[in-house]
Amino acid sequence: MTQAQSTAASRPLRIVIIGAGMAGILAAIKLREAGYPDCTIYEKAARLGGTWRENTYPGIACDVPAHLYTYSFEPNPDWSHVFAPGDEIQRYFERVADKYGVSPAIRCGVEITHCEFRDGRWRLRMKDGASDVADVVIAATGVLHHPNIPDLPGLRGFGGACFHSAQWDHSVPLDGRRVGVIGTGSTAIQITSALVPRVSRFELFQRTAQWIMPIENPAYTDEQRAAFARDPQLIEKLREEIHRAAIEKIANAVVAADSPEMRWIEDVCLGNLERNVHDPVLREKLRPTYRAACKRLIFSSDFYAAIQRPNASLVTEAIEGIEAKGVRTRDGSLHELDVLVLATGFRADRFIRPAVVSGRGGILLDDAWADHPTAYLSLSVPGFPNFFMLNGPNGPVGNFSLIQIAEFQLGYILQLLEQVRAGRCREISATREATAAFDAARIEAARNSIWATGCKSWYLDKHGVPASWPWTYTRFEEEMAAPKLEAFELV
Ligand code: NAP
Secondary structure (H helix, E strand, O other), X not given: OOOOOOOOOOOOOOEEEXXXXXXXXXXXXXXHHOOOOOEEEEEOOOOOOOHHHHOOOOOOEOOOOOOOOOOOXXXXXXXXXXXOEHHHHHHHHHHHHHHOOOHXXXXXXXXXXXEEEEOOEEEEEEOOOXXXXXXXXXXXXXXXXXXXXXXXXXXXXXXXXXXXXXXXXOOOOOOOOEXXXXXXXXXXXXXXXXXXXXXXXXXXXXXXXXXXXXXXXXXXXXXXXXXXXXXXXXXXXXXXXXXXXXXXXXXXXXXXXXXXXXXXXXXXXXXXXXXXXXXXXHHHHOOOOOOOOOOOOEEOOOHHHHHOOOOEEEEOOOEEEEEOOEEEEOOOOEEEOOEEEEOOOEOOOOOOOOOEXXXXXXXXXXXXXXXXXXXXXXXXXXXXXXXXXXXOOOOOOOOOOHHHHHHHHHHHHHHHXXXXXOOOOOOEEEOHHHHHHHHHHHHHHHOOOHHHOOOOOOOEOOOOOEOOOOOOHHHHHHHHHOOOHHHEEEO
């Protein structure tokens, strides 16, 4: 333990939260409840919402059941479907931010470009030249929000409309037109199901086939919603059921590649492919060559039906380049298109960056993360005192509801802040030793996970090592229950 024998007096803390998405709103609510009234959220966009503000592509829905993808303290009896559509989720966050009085604390249109720890406080600079000072910074900057724009020759020369799935241009008409989508991740699969029935021709450019878990998305009836509203216990019971099933069947299974649950998932996905894709040639094109859930598992009950419709085609020839009229593939074919959608994913290693963060002694986060981004328990970095991340590196992004994760992490951060507020220290951050031990252990454990069984995905760092939390949910819960203060440097 490196706890200094500090005699610092108890003090009020000014807290800046970066990002007004699900995690930033949560942080503001919980910090105020815990008696930290001086909180400001800086949000670079024009309104709150994070993922659900940015991603508005046709067919968008959350593939975590809605009643689980909800703050534990603010159940929503009105979810329309088992898996809620994106705009409904956006409205939920707007409603919650208003209800809990957080909206006035959000400064929209302000992008933080620099966070510098100097003389015991964080000096923040904004893109417009403004500045602020805070005792504590909470980076709630999200995981998947820096679009990965593919480096395809000729992309800029495309004559039709072209945009990334997270930057959907709603002014572009789609009905009756020829639309191409590059990518076969969760996003592209949802877009395919939504657009094939609307467009004249649909071409899906697949580099790697995906396993598809068939999951229906029924609407809740008026009676069910009324019952949820009358009796919140019903929602709680449902949450517990979904939570237990998700933990047993997925969250705890993905970290043990040879578990029976993983075999079950494989069998279900394989059965889906065999039963529901009728043309043997197409079936083989859609058959992945790696294990199910190695890439993020895709949940869809209608993708196979959509891609088999007469106006849809799956293109598996590699892309040679983009031309004014469409996509040229290696076999020489030109796929003529009016609209080209890049459903090519995100750069998952950015976190708060490109903001420049410099900690004690001027150490740059970019340098600390030169090999790979890492943080003790995903939330604290040595040398960066009073700086915490929600859904930071090495967290359980792949196998849990991110809302539950953020709630756990926030509870943990509140306990760390109590050390500062109570005057036991002025600065707190993870020790180098604890962070190195955590990093080594999670790299070792990641070898047993399904993500390490031989596929490429955004779960992997540049060395090919899965960057996600590689242990069970139970372990995460236990770790988050109370900080081990010996893992922190208190100054
Ligand atoms: P993604 O899973 O990273 O998929 C990107 C796709 O683009 C992959 O098929 C990839 O092919 C392809 N691609 C990338 N660069 C390419 C290139 N140069 N040429 C050809 N193809 C290229 O991204 P995403 O679909 O946006 O999903 C990201 C994550 O967001 C998901 O895994 C999920 O966690 C989350 N998400 C969730 C939901 C939900 O319902 N909750 C919905 C959407 C997304 P390769 O496979 O060959 O690399």
